[in-house]
Amino acid sequence: GRFQDLGERVAGWLFYVAVLGGSATFLLWLLADASLSFALERAVTVVIIACPHALGLAIPLVVVNATAMAAQRGILIRNREAFERATGLRYVALDKTGTLTEGQFEVRAVYADGLGEQEALTLAAALEALSEHPLAQAILEAAKERGLPLPSVQDFRAIPGKGVEGRVERRLYRVGRPEWAGELGLEVPPSLRQGLEEAEARGESVVALMDESRVLAYLALRDRLRPTAKQAIDALKRMGITPVMLTGDAEAVARTVARELGIERYRARVLPQDKARIVRELKSQGPTAFVGDGINDAPALLEADLGVAIGAGTNVAIESADVVLVKSDPLDVVRLLHLARATRRKMLQNLFWATGYNIVALPLAAGAAYPFFGLLLPPALGALFMSLSTVVVALNALLLRRARLDT
Numbered sequence: 001g002r003f004q005d006l007g008e009r010v011a012g013w014l015f016y017v018a019v020l021g022g023s024a025t026f027l028l029w030l031l032a033d034a035s036l037s038f039a040l041e042r043a044v045t046v047v048i049i050a051c052p053h054a055l056g057l058a059i060p061l062v063v064v065n066a067t068a069m070a071a072q073r074g075i076l077i078r079n080r081e082a083f084e085r086a087t088g089l090r091y092v093a094l095d096k097t098g099t100l101t102e103g104q105f106e107v108r109a110v111y112a113d114g115l116g117e118q119e120a121l122t123l124a125a126a127l128e129a130l131s132e133h134p135l136a137q138a139i140l141e142a143a144k145e146r147g148l149p150l151p152s153v154q155d156f157r158a159i160p161g162k163g164v165e166g167r168v169e170r171r172l173y174r175v176g177r178p179e180w181a182g183e184l185g186l187e188v189p190p191s192l193r194q195g196l197e198e199a200e201a202r203g204e205s206v207v208a209l210m211d212e213s214r215v216l217a218y219l220a221l222r223d224r225l226r227p228t229a230k231q232a233i234d235a236l237k238r239m240g241i242t243p244v245m246l247t248g249d250a251e252a253v254a255r256t257v258a259r260e261l262g263i264e265r266y267r268a269r270v271l272p273q274d275k276a277r278i279v280r281e282l283k284s285q286g287p288t289a290f291v292g293d294g295i296n297d298a299p300a301l302l303e304a305d306l307g308v309a310i311g312a313g314t315n316v317a318i319e320s321a322d323v324v325l326v327k328s329d330p331l332d333v334v335r336l337l338h339l340a341r342a343t344r345r346k347m348l349q350n351l352f353w354a355t356g357y358n359i360v361a362l363p364l365a366a367g368a369a370y371p372f373f374g375l376l377l378p379p380a381l382g383a384l385f386m387s388l389s390t391v392v393v394a395l396n397a398l399l400l401r402r403a404r405l406d407t
Contacts, residue, residue: 017358018050029367042367045379048386049361057390058350061397066343069401074311074326075336082322085306086340089241090286092333093279093300096247096257097223098293099310100233100330105138106224108204111195112217118148120217124209126150127164127175135207136164138221139175163207174210178218187214195220203252223253225260232330233261239337246270246278272296276303291325291333293317308333335405342403350393357389 022043029039067077077083097103112120125143128136129150143150156166162183163176174180178196181188188196192215199206199220209217236243245266247254254268267278275292276299282288283305290297290304298320301307309321310328318324325332367376377385 015050018047021050022047025367041379045377048379048383049377050358055351055354057397058354058393059347061394062343062346062350062400065397065400066339066346069403069405070323070336070339073332073335073405074329075332075339076324076326077322078324079322082306082336083340083343085287085322086289086337087344088287089289089306089337091242091244091282091288092236093244093246093275093282093288093290093304094330094333095275095290095292095294095297095300096245096249096254099226099291100229100245100257100261101223101225104224105135105205105221107138107142107219108222109195109199109220110217111192111199111220113189113192113215115216117217118146120209121146121219122148122150123168123173124175124207124217124219126153126168127156127166127173129153130156130166131158131164135205135221139207139219172212173216175207176210178206178208178215181208181210181215184210186210189214192218201252202256203250203254204256222256225257226328226330228329228331230261232334233263235331235334236337237262239334241337244278244282246275248272273299275300279303289333291330293328308336331406338405339403342400342405346397346400350396353396354389354393357385361385 025046026039026043029042030036034042063080063083066083067080070077094100107121110117110120121139121143125140125148128139130153151168153166153168154170156164158164159176159180161177162180163174165172165174167173174184195218196206199218202220202222204220204222207219207221208215209219233243242265243263245254245258245261245263247257247266247268248270249268251268254266258264258266267274270278272294273296275290275297279288279290279300280303283303287305289306289308290300291308291310292301293310295316297309298316301309301317301320306323307321308323308325309317311318311324311326323336325336361377
């Protein structure tokens with residue numbers, strides 16, 4: 001990483017400072033008519049003080065602590081430079097499905113006419129209980145969450161491409177695509193027509209509940225948002241980072257999810273191969289991270305300055321990422337960025353201490369204060385100071401564990 005390289009460069013300079021400073025101290029004291037043992041003692045003290053021990057440990061100790069802290073929270077760092085790249089980000093591009101949403105349907109609303117919402121959901125769930133469809137599972141889940149007892153269904157039939165039908169208490173009901181009602185010539189009450197338009201404007205999937213003469217209810221289903229998605233987006237904005245949502249879904253879906261999460265910038269109908277290009281465009285405006293989970297996210301993860309894979313994703317995505325979020329929690333993106341900022345601060349503090357103390361210690365070691373104040377630094381005390389600087393760097397790295405990562 002950049003800081004590691006800087007630490008190694010400064011350590012290299014300190015080596016030359018130690019050799020040249022020690023030699024210069026030895027010669028200057030001899031020229032000043034000091035005894036050989038005195039000149040030698042000053043030179044040895046300079047070499048001991050300038051030993052770049054602390055600098056060698058300044059960055060690695062911080063990285064080790066930061067990596068351990070991240071791992072404890074289910075954030076796996078696959079590339080140690082990730083901490084440096086995660087600071088100064090301007091954009092975080094997020095794939096919608098599987099990252100901001102769970103990729104599973106949930107019932108958002110039940111529009112009913114002539115019967116209660118609970119009753120409509122009960123009838124729809126009773127029929128869908130025998131179906132394998134993902135939307136059917138979501139309707140069943142909604143009925144279970146509300147603790148609704150399901151009546152038994154007779155004469156059940158699945159109609160391919162349309163839906164399912166069956167009798168509940170000898171009355172025929174159908175559950176399926178809204179278009180099926182039109183094909184059967186069933187009546188649609190005006191209040192339900194309005195509900196259907198609202199759900200379609202939001203880009204949601206709609207399931208119709210019908211009897212033999214008319215549509216009784218529409219159930220609007222959407223991709224379930226991850227519980228912490230809104231919190232994560234708000235936190236990113238507070239950090240001065242612009243979230244950008246990418247999705248292959250239609251404009252209506254993208255607009256609805258973006259509005260609910262408070263995302264101003266989004267791109268809809270994004271093809272898999274477009275993601276890397278969009279990330280490249282964002283990168284031209286400022287450092288960019290990409291968060292995704294699918295096979296088709298790998299090019300974008302590699303293209304971004306920081307690639308973050310949501311852990312529930314594919315092995316391909318995980319292999320392409322710098323960081324893996326094991327818990328699939330969008331808030332972990334924020335925790336990672338907070339940790340990266342805290343890590344950067346500790347790196348800078350350690351570099352400053354490991355070099356800065358030499359500015360005071362080296363002249364003292366060389367005996368600069370001796371002619372004025374009679375102050376001398378014995379070699380043993382020089383060794384103690386050198387060890388102390390290493391201890392300070394190590395303790396400062398450990399203090400990183402007190403950093404607060406949760407928003």
